[in-house]
Amino acid sequence: MALNEKLAPDLPDGFEWGAADEALIEQGDGLLETIAALEEAIERDGVTVTGSSGQSRLNSAITELRQARLGVARIVALLSVQIDRAVSSSGQVRRGTRYSPRDVRRR
Known part of the structure; x- marks a missing residue:
């Protein structure tokens, strides 16, 4: 499911x-597609993999999945x-509202 569809409600x-x-x-x-591929890789290869010296190590897909x-x-x-910024207290959309990185830092 696309991100836009998840946010639509x-x-x-x-x-x-x-x-x-x-x-x-x-x-x-794009990140959601990456997450799906990483989850498949973890399912296929397991949480741990064999390292170059034969040691058991965490599958690097776990770290990448967390980052994604x-x-x-x-x-x-x-x-x-x-x-949130686009919707007024009455539930009406305010025209011309735009996201500003400064607003995110205040949150």
């Missing part, structure tokens, strides 16, 4: 993503800020 009527938001959604979709999940979480947080 939270979007008010008339809400439209800006160009920067669409780029974030595209990156998030963090990336998706950050993107969702940025997009959530955009949604």
